[in-house]
Each structure stands twice: as C-alpha cells, then as structure tokens.
Amino acid sequence: MRAHRSHQAYWAFVGHRVSGIALAAFLPLHFLTLALVLKGTAALDSFLVLAEMPLFKIAEWGLVVLLAVHFFFGLRLLFLELHPWKRAGDSRLYWIVPSLFAAFLVGAVFVAGVV
Amino acid sequence: MDAVSPKSLSVRIWRGKDDGRFETYEVPARDNQTVLDVVTEVQRRHEPALAYRFACRVGVCGSCAMTVNGVPRWTCRTHVAKVAEAGEITIEPLRNMPRIKDLACDMAGFFDKWQKAGGRFTGTRNRAEPPAAVDPASRKRVAVDAAIECINCAVCYSACDVVSWNEEYLGPAALNRAWTLVNDERHALRRTTLDLAMEQGGCGNCHTQGSCMRHCPVGISPTESIAGLKRMSLLSFLVRDHAAADALAKTEEPA
Numbered sequence: 074m075r076a077h078r079s080h081q082a083y084w085a086f087v088g089h090r091v092s093g094i095a096l097a098a099f100l101p102l103h104f105l106t107l108a109l110v111l112k113g114t115a116a117l118d119s120f121l122v123l124a125e126m127p128l129f130k131i132a133e134w135g136l137v138v139l140l141a142v143h144f145f146f147g148l149r150l151l152f153l154e155l156h157p158w159k160r161a162g163d164s165r166l167y168w169i170v171p172s173l174f175a176a177f178l179v180g181a182v183f184v185a186g187v188v
Numbered sequence: 189m190d191a192v193s194p195k196s197l198s199v200r201i202w203r204g205k206d207d208g209r210f211e212t213y214e215v216p217a218r219d220n221q222t223v224l225d226v227v228t229e230v231q232r233r234h235e236p237a238l239a240y241r242f243a244c245r246v247g248v249c250g251s252c253a254m255t256v257n258g259v260p261r262w263t264c265r266t267h268v269a270k271v272a273e274a275g276e277i278t279i280e281p282l283r284n285m286p287r288i289k290d291l292a293c294d295m296a297g298f299f300d301k302w303q304k305a306g307g308r309f310t311g312t313r314n315r316a317e318p319p320a321a322v323d324p325a326s327r328k329r330v331a332v333d334a335a336i337e338c339i340n341c342a343v344c345y346s347a348c349d350v351v352s353w354n355e356e357y358l359g360p361a362a363l364n365r366a367w368t369l370v371n372d373e374r375h376a377l378r379r380t381t382l383d384l385a386m387e388q389g390g391c392g393n394c395h396t397q398g399s400c401m402r403h404c405p406v407g408i409s410p411t412e413s414i415a416g417l418k419r420m421s422l423l424s425f426l427v428r429d430h431a432a433a434d435a436l437a438k439t440e441e442p443a
C-alpha cells in the first residue's frame with residue numbers, strides 16, 4: 074500500500090469495491106444454479122445436496138458478510154453524497170469501523186441461524 | 189566534510205526525468221528545518237543543477253509541493269522532524285503529472301482542467317456598477333467557506349488515484365473550484381459551470397476515496413465539494429432543465 078493511500082476512507086473504498094466485484098461475480102453463478110430447475114427438479118435437488126456441505130455453508134457466510142459490507146459502506150456513501158455536510162471534514166469516517174462491525178454482526182446472526 | 193553538525197540527514201532526491209534515479213545527499217540536521225530548507229541546502233551546497241520550485245516559503249503560493257516519503261506535501265510548511273524516518277527522507281516530484289526534471293513537473297494539464305471544469309469567473313457587473321454584496325452568512329457563501337482557500341498546489345491531484353486511473357478525470361482541485369463558482373452569486377455562468385463539472389470526466393467519476401481531503405495542506409475537503417456537485421447534478425437532472433435553469437437565472441439577476 075503506497076503511503077498516500079493508507080487512511081480509512083481509502084480502505085472503505087477498497088472494501089466497497091472488492092465486495093461489489095465479488096457479489097457481481099457471484100450473481101451469474103447463482104442464476105446458473107437456479108436455472109438447473111429448468112432441467113427438472115432432480116438436477117436442482119442433486120445440487121442442493123451439495124449445498125448442504127460445510128464448505129458451502131462457509132461460502133454462504135462469506136456471501137452474507139460481503140453483502141452486509143457492501144450495504145453498510147454503500148449507505149455511508151449515499152449519506153455523504155446526498156446529505157449536505159454539516160461542517161467541513163464531516164466525512165463520516167467514524168462510520169467506517171462501526172459499518173464493518175455491523176456487517177460481521179449480520180454474519181454472526183447468520184451463523185447462529187444455521188448452526 | 190561538514191564537521192559542524194553532530195547529526196545529519198540522509199536525503200534521497202529524484203534526479204532526471206522518468207528514467208532518472210535517486211541520489212543520496214548528507215545534509216546537517218538543524219532545528220526547525222523544513223523539507224524545502226533541505227532541498228535548498230542540497231541545491232546550494234551539493235547540486236547547483238537541481239531543479240525544483242518554490243516562491244513564498246510560507247504556504248501561500250502553492251508552488252513547492254513534492255512527494256515526501258510517499259506522501260504529497262507542501263514542502264515549505266512540512267517540518268523534517270515530522271516526516272523523517274530514522275534520519276532519512278525521500279523526495280520525489282508529485283504524481284499524476286509529467287515530470288520535467290528532478291523535482292519539477294509540468295502542471296499545464298492540471299490547470300487546463302480548471303478551465304475544462306468551468307473554473308473561469310464571469311462577472312455579472314461592469315466596473316461602473318457598484319460591487320455585488322455577498323452576505324457572508326448566506327447558505328451558499330457558507331457552503332464554500334473552506335473551498336475558496338485553495339492555493340492551487342496540486343497536492344490533492346497528486347494524491348487521487350482516480351486521476352491516475354482516468355486521464356480525463358478533472359480531479360479534486362478543479363472540481364473544488366467549480367463548486368466555489370456554482371455557489372458564487374456574482375458568477376454569471378453558474379449553470380454552464382455546473383454542466384461542465386458534470387460532463388465526462390467530471391464529478392461523477394469521484395469514488396469518494398478521500399485521499400484529497402486527507403492530504404490537502406490547507407484542510408480543504410474536495411470530497412465535500414464534489415459531493416455538493418453530485419447533489420446539484422442530481423437535482424438538475426431530476427428537475428430537468430427549465431425549472432432548474434430558471435431558478436438559477438433568477439438568482440443570477442443583479443440584486
């Protein structure tokens with residue numbers, strides 16, 4: 074990381090970008106598996122058995138966390154851009170760490186629901 | 189050898205253009221020494237051909253910016269004590285602009301973008317008329333309190349990754365300038381400035397990375413100014429031309 078980038082707002086940008094790209098990459102796979110139903114329920118069912126494997130559950134957890142990260146960082150951006158700043162430097166940097174916590178909280182709730 | 193100083197600084201300075209190299213110079217460490225002092229000392233005592241820029245030496249003119257240990261800074265107001273790492277500093281030209289020689293880079297493209305962003309002021313009155321009175325407490329004036337203090341140093345432009353990624357991007361300083369003008373009651377072409385600031389390469393390209401506000405030496409937040417432009421551009425899009433243009437035109441009439 075070059076020195077001029079080592080600050081929170083830049084990390085928030087990286088987090089938002091990486092989660093966004095990962096989610097975008099996931100979507101076609103998601104549709105692909107859903108489309109299995111077109112080949113009949115057997116095809117989908119055989120996939121759903123696969124989806125019960127622990128590895129899949131971990132991946133699902135990752136997906137939930139990514140979604141939550143993207144959601145909360147996105148909220149910060151929307152707020153920054155649509156709501157006039159109250160004072161100079163009101164860049165909601167202090168939202169960044171709580172956003173991450175919130176995302177992992179959502180992940181924890183997911184884990185609690187699955188286990 | 190310099191026998192006077194018990195302590196010395198090891199200064200790596202970029203020499204040449206793109207295919208240059210770092211040269212290391214030993215300079216005595218002094219109290220209250222700025223990075224610009226160090227560069228000047230190197231030029232006076234070691235390397236008369238060293239190219240760099242400065243003028244005011246007190247943080248007003250914006251000509252002395254360089255990359256110091258990887259971070260863009262105004263060198264005349266940067267104390268060595270604050271940035272030296274184990275008695276070493278590395279000084280390079282700013283990023284995102286073509287290098288000319290040593291520490292000087294070509295800022296023409298940077299300033300061209302100020303024009304592209306609609307940054308030229310066009311008055312509503314002639315010299316026979318009394319000057320327009322701007323209420324310092326008015327909403328529009330308060331919105332640019334910080335932004336008008338820009339010293340055109342290009343530190344933000346050098347810090348912004350979107351500028352490195354997208355040649356067309358106007359960059360934080362030019363857009364910050366546009367923001368001051370769209371809020372300036374005396375500026376006749378506010379709508380034009382907004383249109384130019386919204387065009388390809390304009391405010392919509394900013395990814396809110398915040399490196400500009402992080403490094404601006406005078407504490408301006410171009411991120412905030414650009415957010416303001418984004419809001420205005422959204423409004424002007426939703427309200428679609430007539431109403432918005434008229435509303436603007438109305439406030440443009442001399443009071």
Ligand code: SF4
Nearest residue numbers: 348394395397398400
């Ligand atoms: S906030 Fe926008 S203009 Fe400023 S450094 Fe980030 S991307 Fe560049």
Ligand code: SF4
Nearest residue numbers: 338339341342344404
């Ligand atoms: S906004 Fe700040 S960093 Fe950018 S040119 Fe102006 S004074 Fe320099």
Ligand code: FES
Nearest residue numbers: 245247250252264
């Ligand atoms: S020399 Fe003028 S701002 Fe540094």
